[in-house]
Amino acid sequence: xxxxxHIIQLADTLIRDKGYxxxxxxxxxxxxxxxxxxxxxxxxxxxxxxVAVIEKQIDRLFAVIEKYKSKSAVERLDKFLSxxxxxxxxxxxxxxxxxxxxxxxxxEQVREKLKTFSELMLDWVSDFLEEGRSxxxxxxEGSSRTKAIMIVTNMLAIVQxxxxxxxxxxxxxxxxxxxxxxxx
Amino acid sequence: xxxxxHIIQLADTLIRDKGYxxxxxxxxxxxxxxxxxxxxxxxxxxxxxxVAVIEKQIDRLFAVIEKYKSKSAVERLDKFLSxxxxxxxxxxxxxxxxxxxxxxxxxEQVREKLKTFSELMLDWVSDFLEEGRSxxxxxxEGSSRTKAIMIVTNMLAIVQxxxxxxxxxxxxxxxxxxxxxxxx
DNA sequence: AGATATATATCTATTAGTAGGTAGGCAAAT
DNA sequence: ATTTGCCTACCTACTAATAGATATATATCT
Numbered sequence: 329x330x331x332x333x334h335i336i337q338l339a340d341t342l343i344r345d346k347g348y349x350x351x352x353x354x355x356x357x358x359x360x361x362x363x364x365x366x367x368x369x370x371x372x373x374x375x376x377x378x379v380a381v382i383e384k385q386i387d388r389l390f391a392v393i394e395k396y397k398s399k400s401a402v403e404r405l406d407k408f409l410s411x412x413x414x415x416x417x418x419x420x421x422x423x424x425x426x427x428x429x430x431x432x433x434x435x436e437q438v439r440e441k442l443k444t445f446s447e448l449m450l451d452w453v454s455d456f457l458e459e460g461r462s463x464x465x466x467x468x469e470g471s472s473r474t475k476a477i478m479i480v481t482n483m484l485a486i487v488q489x490x491x492x493x494x495x496x497x498x499x500x501x502x503x504x505x506x507x508x509x510x511x512x
Numbered sequence: 513x514x515x516x517x518h519i520i521q522l523a524d525t526l527i528r529d530k531g532y533x534x535x536x537x538x539x540x541x542x543x544x545x546x547x548x549x550x551x552x553x554x555x556x557x558x559x560x561x562x563v564a565v566i567e568k569q570i571d572r573l574f575a576v577i578e579k580y581k582s583k584s585a586v587e588r589l590d591k592f593l594s595x596x597x598x599x600x601x602x603x604x605x606x607x608x609x610x611x612x613x614x615x616x617x618x619x620e621q622v623r624e625k626l627k628t629f630s631e632l633m634l635d636w637v638s639d640f641l642e643e644g645r646s647x648x649x650x651x652x653e654g655s656s657r658t659k660a661i662m663i664v665t666n667m668l669a670i671v672q673x674x675x676x677x678x679x680x681x682x683x684x685x686x687x688x689x690x691x692x693x694x695x696x
Numbered sequence: 697a698g699a700t701a702t703a704t705a706t707c708t709a710t711t712a713g714t715a716g717g718t719a720g721g722c723a724a725a726t
Numbered sequence: 727a728t729t730t731g732c733c734t735a736c737c738t739a740c741t742a743a744t745a746g747a748t749a750t751a752t753a754t755c756t
Contacts, residue, residue, distance in 0.1 A: 346614065350533040352716080353717090366731070366732050429614075443676045477681055488609055489630065491612050491616075508653075537743095701752100706748080707746100707749090
């Protein structure tokens with residue numbers, strides 16, 4: 329892997345493991361095997377790296393959205409849930425949740441990029457919920473955006489909360505979302 | 513207010529504003545008007561302060577639980593929601609959410625205290641949900657603990673997420689929880 | 697009552713370490 | 727010959743934490 333991509337990947341992992349303000353260029357440098365100052369060649373200031381991490385996640389979500397474009401609403405829901413399942417298995421948390429916690433310490437550019445990412449995610453979830461309801465796969469009351477927020481907040485928070493309680497709580501939430509949504 | 517209590521209160525606010533790793537003894541010292549070293553007299557190491565912050569929140573929640581002991585399940589739900597409403601209005605986040613994000617950087621003592629706090633909160637919510645269902649005020653499927661987790665994750669995450677989206681999303685979630693729960 | 701001891705709460709000064717960031721050099725690839 | 731990608735060396739600022747001095751109460755003993 330090229331160094332730049334490697335730095336982004338490690339930063340992403342560190343942010344979702346320890347939080348934005350708890351990782352340093354040193355952490356990344358020692359893992360890659362270069363000097364901290366060399367990271368500055370690729371990302372002059374830390375917020376540049378923060379923005380790059382979010383941009384990469386946006387790209388990845390875009391790719392998922394494209395890939396699942398013509399799949400059923402249930403398949404798209406399962407894909408959404410599987411993304412968080414992977415996060416939870418890795419003892420990490422969602423990027424949005426991590427950076428939202430540190431929001432008041434972030435640069436304007438990082439904040440704006442983060443807003444773009446969260447909107448993209450909410451729009452995607454709203455879309456497949458709406459479609460699932462119109463095809464009578466799903467059943468729920470209120471707007472699809474409201475339901476999307478309810479589901480996204482469940483997943484965003486359970487990856488955080490299950491660090492304190494236990495792993496099973498994650499499955500409980502996942503199953504509860506599906507059971508609540510799928511038309512009987 | 514005595515200095516010790518003042519320090520705890522400021523630390524609590526800072527943790528829920530910027531996160532545990534983004535606040536320093538200096539931040540607290542300059543607000544109170546004493547020197548950073550003086551904070552060490554009250555809390556030798558930072559984790560001592562972290563534990564004290566959680567302990568104070570546990571005490572406050574205990575007081576709420578006691579006060580609302582004999583009130584209706586609906587009143588207790590409203591009280592629970594109002595706690596998060598106050599947090600959101602203040603542009604802060606929930607202590608559990610903030611420290612869960614930084615969990616992998618925390619001392620064992622802080623982690624354990626945090627677990628105690630989250631258990632207390634989940635037990636309280638489970639209790640009034642269960643009682644609300646048995647008195648036919650609430651309607652929901654599955655165990656009361658599962659429902660408690662769903663509701664707590666909604667609130668924990670929406671105070672974080674609404675920093676990125678907009679304030680109305682908070683009210684949307686709050687209303688959605690009540691509407692979903694209250695028996696028609 | 698007066699002297700003495702103790703506890704409380706702060707200060708100044710310092711340490712060791714880490715943070716993000718900059719300047720300038722150098723070797724290899726293009 | 728220039729760009730790329732890294733290096734060494736450095737800087738400033740901040741971090742948590744410690745040591746030791748000081749001032750002021752408060753309690754205890756004679």
